[in-house]
Amino acid sequence: MLSRILKKAIVFDAFPKVDADCQHRSPQGGLVTIIVSICLWFLIVSEFSEYWYLNQKYEFVVDQNINHKLQINVDITVNTPCDYLTVDVIDAAGEGLHMTxxxxxxxxxxEVRSAHLLGDDDDDDSRLNVKQVVMAANSNTDSFSPNNDVTENTQTACRIFGNLDVNKVTGNLHITALGHGYGFYNTAVELLNFTHRIDEFSFGTHYPRLVNPLDNSVEIAEAHKEAFLYFLSIVPTTYIDNNNHVLLTNQYSVTDYSRVIEGRTGVPGIFFKYDIEPISVRIAENGVSFFTFLVRLSGLVGGIWVTAGFALKIVNRIWSSLQKYL
Structure with a gap:
């Protein structure tokens, strides 16, 4: 029964076979086969690379987040005793907050440790793809590790760290000395030294493993009365990997400026002036499914072989026609 069905199915064979005795191999066919095989190899590798390494799509949209608060994550060490330092925030709404x-x-x-001058190091997350950023953000790492800090009163520096909730408007976070901008106690100029190392400065939910432009940077003061100014432009950012894992965070760009204070022309300290952009960035991974990859690969291989076969037949016929007239 099965053999009868198979015999009747022969008429539907879309892949007719040619006997080996009827086949003719030519040098031209061998050369074309080699060329096509090499081209196919590179095209297959290219298709596999596109499937394996995902592309990133960037979209810029108006920020529709209606949160009224913004979290600032700070971890900075200043070369001035803690008793003389104060932390304050003034924003565009006219609200002044004492955050000490x-x-x-x-x-x-x-200690400088491994910190670098701002702009001398490219160790940030701009080189990471979306999946690496999401994995780094979700990794379990303790926030604000002790870093072998000591609590003896004889120490001359102060580590200031923690999270601040401020209004989501343009603002100025600054670290100054008592009597130099705020406070009734006037700190002696000889005690001022705003040399500082920034281990963490970020906005939004704190992800310790994500590296920001100011992280691990250091500035050395040249005088007792010196002002360090950082101008930050914050861009709300959404990362979406190929598995639809969403990460909401904030990127920022920074420019810095420092100057020595002469007389009473300014206030010495460390100033972070931040501005929030109305445009948010959406970065998503674009990839193809394994089924789509197989379909594209099959179409690529089959299409090139068929096209090469037709091209070879046309060339052979033209060559045969020319030989008749030569």
Missing amino acids: HELRKISTTF
């Missing part, structure tokens, strides 16, 4: 007691202050010894 919202952050932790620990006496320590100032």
Whole structure:
């Protein structure tokens, strides 16, 4: 029964076979086969690379987040004793916030460690793809690790760290000395030293493993009365990987400026002036499914072989016609 069905199915064979005795191999056919095989190899590798390495799509949209608060994550060590430092925020809404007691202050010894001058190092997350950023954000890492801080009163530096909730408007977070901008106690100029190392400065939910432009940077003061100014432009950013894992965070760009204060022409300290952009960035991974990859690969291989076969037949016929007239 099965053999009868198979015999009747022969008439539907779309892949007729040619006997080996009827086949003719030519040097031209061998050369075309080699060329097509090499081209196919490179095209297959290219298709596989496109399937394996996902593309990133960038979209710029108006920020529709209606949150009224913005979290600032700070971890900075200043080469001035803690008793003389104060942290304050003034925003565009006219609200002034005294944040010294919202952050932790620990006496320590100032060390440069592996920090670099701003702009001298490219160790940030701009080179990471979406999946790496999402994985780094979701990794379990303790926030604001102790970093071997000491609490002896004889230490001359102060580590200031923690999270601040401020209004989501343009603002100025600054670290100054008592009596130099705020406070009734006038700190002696000889005690001022705003040399500082920034281990963390970010906006939004704190992800310790994500590296920001100011992270691991250091500035050395040239005088007792010196002002360090950082101008930050914050861009709300959404990362979406190929598995639809969403990460909401904030990127920022920074420019810095410092100047020595002469007389009473300014206030010495460290100033972070931030502005929030109305445009948000959406970065999503674009990839194809394995089924789509197989369909494209099959079409590529089959199409090139068929096209090469037709081209070879046309060339052979033209060559045969020319030989008749030669």
